[in-house]
Amino acid sequence: MPHFVLNENAQTEGKHKGQRELHNLSVGKEKGCLPDDINQIHLFERPSCREAVLLARAIYPDWSINGCAYCAPECDEG
Numbered sequence: 001m002p003h004f005v006l007n008e009n010a011q012t013e014g015k016h017k018g019q020r021e022l023h024n025l026s027v028g029k030e031k032g033c034l035p036d037d038i039n040q041i042h043l044f045e046r047p048s049c050r051e052a053v054l055l056a057r058a059i060y061p062d063w064s065i066n067g068c069a070y071c072a073p074e075c076d077e078g
């Protein structure tokens, strides 16, 4: 199963401003889109980014969470 991480820091610009991005660790490593290690919140292995987003929203109900366009595009709500 893929291993997901959440960027602790919200996006500071662009259309996803204020959102925290969810990344697929192994794909993100290849694409070079991962946040710095210190800012990665590990959500561990989930069957898909959708389950990872649900988990992240359950843990951080106040956060707006969106899939990374590069490594979790099926959860990128644009």
Ligand SMILES: [Zn+2]
Residues within 6 Å of the ligand: 022, 023, 024, 028, 033, 034, 068, 069, 070, 071, 072
């Ligand atoms: Zn990514």
